[in-house]
Amino acid sequence: MKLKNMPKIKARNPVALSPLLQKGGMHDSEKPRAQHRRDRKAMKCELKSKNWL
Numbered sequence: 001m002k003l004k005n006m007p008k009i010k011a012r013n014p015v016a017l018s019p020l021l022q023k024g025g026m027h028d029s030e031k032p033r034a035q036h037r038r039d040r041k042a043m044k045c046e047l048k049s050k051n052w053l
Contacts, residue, residue, distance in 0.1 A: 015021070
């Protein structure tokens with residue numbers, strides 16, 4: 001009886017899970033005006049949710 005060779009298992013790359021390598025911020029494909037609009041809308045929602053009285 002012949003034993004099959006076990007496939008080699010690669011170790012996971014711990015650097016790949018780093019938060020510094022995650023997406024974030026403005027991308028080249030994103031228009032600055034769209035980013036500005038999103039920021040303004042988020043600020044508007046934040047101000048609306050506060051209790052001013």
